[in-house]
Amino acid sequence: VVASKINAFKEYVDSELEKFTVPNSPKELYEPISYILSLGGKRMRPILVLMANEMFGGSKENAINQALAVEVFHNFTLMHDDIMDKAPYRRGNETVHKKWNENIGILSGDVMFVLAYKLMCDCKLEKLPQVLEVFSKTAVEVCEGQQLDMNYETENAVSINDYIEMIRLKTAVLLGGSLKIGSILADANAEDAENLYLYGQNIGIAFQLHDDLLDVFGDPDKFGKQVGGDIISNKKTFLFLKAFENANAHQNTKLNSYFYQNHLSDTEKVNQVKNIYNELNIQELTKNEMNKYYDLAMHHLDKINVSAERKQIFIDLANNLMHRES
Amino acid sequence: VVASKINAFKEYVDSELEKFTVPNSPKELYEPISYILSLGGKRMRPILVLMANEMFGGSKENAINQALAVEVFHNFTLMHDDIMDKAPYRRGNETVHKKWNENIGILSGDVMFVLAYKLMCDCKLEKLPQVLEVFSKTAVEVCEGQQLDMNYETENAVSINDYIEMIRLKTAVLLGGSLKIGSILADANAEDAENLYLYGQNIGIAFQLHDDLLDVFGDPDKFGKQVGGDIISNKKTFLFLKAFENANAHQNTKLNSYFYQNHLSDTEKVNQVKNIYNELNIQELTKNEMNKYYDLAMHHLDKINVSAERKQIFIDLANNLMHRES
Numbered sequence: 001v002v003a004s005k006i007n008a009f010k011e012y013v014d015s016e017l018e019k020f021t022v023p024n025s026p027k028e029l030y031e032p033i034s035y036i037l038s039l040g041g042k043r044m045r046p047i048l049v050l051m052a053n054e055m056f057g058g059s060k061e062n063a064i065n066q067a068l069a070v071e072v073f074h075n076f077t078l079m080h081d082d083i084m085d086k087a088p089y090r091r092g093n094e095t096v097h098k099k100w101n102e103n104i105g106i107l108s109g110d111v112m113f114v115l116a117y118k119l120m121c122d123c124k125l126e127k128l129p130q131v132l133e134v135f136s137k138t139a140v141e142v143c144e145g146q147q148l149d150m151n152y153e154t155e156n157a158v159s160i161n162d163y164i165e166m167i168r169l170k171t172a173v174l175l176g177g178s179l180k181i182g183s184i185l186a187d188a189n190a191e192d193a194e195n196l197y198l199y200g201q202n203i204g205i206a207f208q209l210h211d212d213l214l215d216v217f218g219d220p221d222k223f224g225k226q227v228g229g230d231i232i233s234n235k236k237t238f239l240f241l242k243a244f245e246n247a248n249a250h251q252n253t254k255l256n257s258y259f260y261q262n263h264l265s266d267t268e269k270v271n272q273v274k275n276i277y278n279e280l281n282i283q284e285l286t287k288n289e290m291n292k293y294y295d296l297a298m299h300h301l302d303k304i305n306v307s308a309e310r311k312q313i314f315i316d317l318a319n320n321l322m323h324r325e326s
Numbered sequence: 327v328v329a330s331k332i333n334a335f336k337e338y339v340d341s342e343l344e345k346f347t348v349p350n351s352p353k354e355l356y357e358p359i360s361y362i363l364s365l366g367g368k369r370m371r372p373i374l375v376l377m378a379n380e381m382f383g384g385s386k387e388n389a390i391n392q393a394l395a396v397e398v399f400h401n402f403t404l405m406h407d408d409i410m411d412k413a414p415y416r417r418g419n420e421t422v423h424k425k426w427n428e429n430i431g432i433l434s435g436d437v438m439f440v441l442a443y444k445l446m447c448d449c450k451l452e453k454l455p456q457v458l459e460v461f462s463k464t465a466v467e468v469c470e471g472q473q474l475d476m477n478y479e480t481e482n483a484v485s486i487n488d489y490i491e492m493i494r495l496k497t498a499v500l501l502g503g504s505l506k507i508g509s510i511l512a513d514a515n516a517e518d519a520e521n522l523y524l525y526g527q528n529i530g531i532a533f534q535l536h537d538d539l540l541d542v543f544g545d546p547d548k549f550g551k552q553v554g555g556d557i558i559s560n561k562k563t564f565l566f567l568k569a570f571e572n573a574n575a576h577q578n579t580k581l582n583s584y585f586y587q588n589h590l591s592d593t594e595k596v597n598q599v600k601n602i603y604n605e606l607n608i609q610e611l612t613k614n615e616m617n618k619y620y621d622l623a624m625h626h627l628d629k630i631n632v633s634a635e636r637k638q639i640f641i642d643l644a645n646n647l648m649h650r651e652s
Contacts, residue, residue, distance in 0.1 A: 029473040080436060084429040103410040103476060106432060110406060111469040113436070117443060118462045121455065128454055129447065136444045143437040147355040150429060 003320070005313055006047060009060070013046045016064050017071065022115070032096040032108040033115070036075045039091040045070040045178045051317070052182030052196055055310050063185045066131060069119035070178045073135075076112040077142055079105055084150065123185060130184045138177035145170025152236050160241050164205060172204025195300040199314065202297035207321050209290045212237040214325070216274060217283055222325040228270030234259050238289060239282050243273075246280050294322060329646070331639060332373060335386070339372045342390050343397065348441070358422040358434040359441070362401045365417040371396040371504045377643070378508030378522055381636050389511045392457060395445035396504045399461075402438040403468055405431055410476065449511060456510045464503035471496025478562050486567050490531060498530025521626040525640065528623035533647050535616045538563040540651070542600060543609055548651040554596030560585050564615060565608050569599075572606050620648060 017037055022030040046067035053063035081087075082095040083105045089095060097105035120135050121128060148166040152158045176197040183193035214223055215230040216239055230237050240259075247255055258264060258272050277283065301314055343363055348356040372393035379389035407413075408421040409431045415421060423431035446461050447454060474492040478484045505526040509519035540549055541556040542565055556563050566585075573581055584590060584598050603609065627640050 026470055026473040026477060028477065029470060080432055084432060106406055106410060107469055107473055107476075109436075110439070111466055113439060114462050114465045114469070117458070121458050121462070125451065125455060129451060132443070132447050136440050136447070139440045140437055143433055143440070144352055144355060147352040147430075147433055150433075151352060151354065 003316070006051075006317065006320075009047045009050045010043050012050070012060060012064070013043045013067055013071065016068060017043075020068055020072075020119075028100065028104050029108055029111055032079070032100055032104060033112050035099070036079055036090070036096055037072070039093055041091060043071060045074050045174060048175060048178040048200060049182040049185075051313060052179040052188075053186045054182075055196070055304075055306055055314075056183055056186035056188040056192070058182070058186030063182050065119045065122040066181050066185060067178075069116045069135070070174065070181070072112055072119060073116035073139065074174065076109050076116060077146070079109040079112065081146055083109075084146070120181075127184055131181055134177050134180050134184065138173050141169045141173045145173075158236050158241060160238065160245065163236065163238060163241055167208040168201060168205055171208045172201045175204040175207070176200035189305075192304045192306070195303045198300040199297045199304075202293045202300065203318050203321065206290045206293040206297065206318075209238055209286055209293070210322060210324070212239055213283065213286050213290070216270075216277065219325055224326045228266070228274070231270045231273045232266050238286055239277060242285050242289075243277055243280050243282050246282075246285075247276070251276055251279065290322065294318060329642070332377075332643065332646075335373045335376045336369050338376070338386060338390070339369045339393060339397065342394060343369075346394055346398075346445075354426065354430050355434055355437055358405070358426055358430060359438050361425070362405055362416070362422055363398070365419055367417065369397060371400050371500060374501060374504040374526060375508040375511075377639060378505040378514075379512045380508075381522070381630075381632055381640070382509055382512035382514040382518070384508070384512030389508050391445045391448040392507050392511060393504075395442045395461070396500065396507070398438055398445060399442035399465065400500065402435050402442060403472070405435040405438065407472055409435075410472070446507075453510055457507055460503050460506050460510065464499050467495045467499045471499075484562050484567060486564065486571065489562065489564060489567055493534040494527065494531055497534045498527045501530035501533070502526035515631075518630045518632070521629045524626040525623045525630075528619045528626065529644050529647065532616045532619040532623065532644075535564050535612055535619070536648060536650070538565055539609065539612050539616070542596075542603065545651055550652045554592070554600070557596050557599045558592050564612055565603060568611055568615075569603055569606050569608055572608075572611075573602070577602055577605065616648065620644060 020037070022033050024030065049063050049067035049070055050060050054060065078090060079096050082090055083097045083102055087095050088098050093099075095105075096108060100108075117135075120131060123131055145166055145168070148162070149170055152162070152166060177200075179200040180193050180197040183196050188196070212230065215225070215237070216228060218227055220227045226232075229235075230240070234240075243255060244252065255273070255276055258269055258276075264272065297318060298315070301311055304311065346363070348359050350356065375389050375393035375396055376386050380386065404416060405422050408416055409423045409428055413421050414424050419425075421431075422434060426434075443461075446457060449457055471492055471494070474488070475496055478488070478492060502523040503526075506519050506523040509522050514522070538556065541551070541563070542554060544553055546553045552558075555561075556566070560566075569581060570578065581599070581602055584595055584602075590598065623644060624641070627637055630637065
């Protein structure tokens with residue numbers, strides 16, 4: 001039942017996204033917007049807007065513009081992040097700056113951001129200030145998270161706390177923010193809206209930790225991306241940082257040599273690092289950390305003043321996210 | 327009196343901009359924002375917000391947040407445009423992407439755009455939808471103008487109408503939009519606000535044509551930039567397009583050879599092109615075009631239902647802009 005409900009929300013979002021058209025001209029500005037939105041995705045953020053809105057009694061038409069707004073905003077951040085990360089592919093297709101060029105990626109992203117604000121503003125007047133406050137605050141935080149992520153590529157002294165704070169900003173606040181916007185639109189009281197926000201933020205952190213885990217220990221047939229990609233690119237994930245934190249002198253030397261001496265093939269590097277991760281029990285330690293945030297999410301969900309029935313979809317969504325294989 | 331009044335608005339804007347502080351961290355994200363705002367400038371757009379607001383009886387405190395918002399927005403567009411144009415200098419200082427790097431220029435610009443929206447939203451609830459509608463519409467148009475400007479670098483068949491439409495979008499609508507936002511905040515009626523918008527848009531087009539003219543015929547001691555820069559970079563300005571439109575076969579051949587055969591030094595190229603511009607009376611033709619938009623601006627100013635006394639500052643501002651030498 002729950003999965004089909006989430007699917008129904010997704011279908012509604014996808015069909016409304018198809019109706020969301022942009023001008024034809026200048027085509028260099030607008031084609032990349034249609035393109036990136038057509039690449040699909042889980043549409044998790046707009047679904048969260050609609051789920052929150054429904055939890056507090058709103059009809060889906062009441063929140064669809066804001067649901068689309070967060071999806072357009074999310075795709076704007078992907079367009080700009082892909083330029084910054086020099087990523088050639090997104091969801092198996094060329095990124096905008098590869099298919100067109102960087103200038104087009106910058107400027108299409110900018111106009112997409114305006115379109116997100118325009119959609120966000122399309123709500124009842126009395127909701128507008130609160131909705132915009134959450135949206136702008138979240139947008140600033142997402143930028144801060146992206147900046148920290150870039151900084152950490154070259155910083156050596158990144159702590160696990162730093163890392164969690166980075167993924168909170170870069171990923172988790174937008175899940176929380178989507179839920180809060182949906183809650184506001186449906187007249188939730190401030191405390192309930194805040195608890196649902198914190199549910200989303202904690203699920204977001206757990207979600208990202210699960211992503212880190214899948215990258216190394218995922219099933220290559222199901223994962224969809226190259227397993228070990230984070231290891232190959234020396235990404236300072238939770239697994240990386242925890243391994244260095246717990247490594248003895250011998251393991252530390254080995255990890256340093258695998259990551260920084262560049263004498264192994266990609267496959268050998270992934271295998272050797274994975275061996276050390278196994279010696280250090282990193283998979284279980286990451287799951288423990290994930291569960292900590294999952295439990296926090298459930299704690300906040302618990303406190304919301306709606307029926308258990310209305311909360312079930314949020315429990316199931318969290319469980320789906322924690323057990324997904326791609 | 328009027329100049330001193332505009333100066334007083336400028337001082338107010340500058341002092342409020344100094345109070346506008348950004349977070350300290352991540353410093354890579356926020357330092358470029360303080361930096362670009364500290365480079366100065368005429369502050370024309372926020373002054374227009376305040377002038378419009380005062381014309382319709384508003385106090386300056388009533389519109390200062392929106393005045394700052396348009397200035398922050400304008401500087402965001404400069405930050406991103408400078409990346410796209412690969413410009414090394416801005417107001418005699420290094421551009422953000424040169425002083426830091428392109429990624430920082432992209433992301434600082436993005437967060438600046440959010441900060442502009444946050445400032446814009448800080449007004450009375452009943453004004454919010456109208457203010458945001460003008461702002462978002464203007465922001466989209468400015469992006470469209472920048473895209474057209476980039477397109478025209480490589481397109482051969484650019485007409486004078488295309489060019490005017492490009493500068494309308496890239497430059498003029500933000501002057502009009504600033505005036506309209508100031509008008510809305512001061513409860514101007516829709517017709518007056520629209521006429522002031524059209525005053526601003528037409529002054530903006532005249533302003534850009536004057537810029538094109540100064541670039542070629544400005545006094546090198548007063549202009550501040552290299553005279554002839556547009557000729558050196560083959561920029562398709564009004565002067566360039568008008569010269570090709572009016573050239574006879576002989577002049578056309580010469581213009582093509584100066585612009586596209588690259589056999590002259592910069593100084594020789596500027597001098598030769600200037601000779602043809604003089605043969606074709608381009609300076610006067612450009613002034614005629616400027617005056618056409620100046621007259622349109624005055625026509626719309628005329629129609630506004632406020633006293634002649636309250637309009638005087640707009641007449642004087644237009645005259646200042648038309649006769650400035652830098």
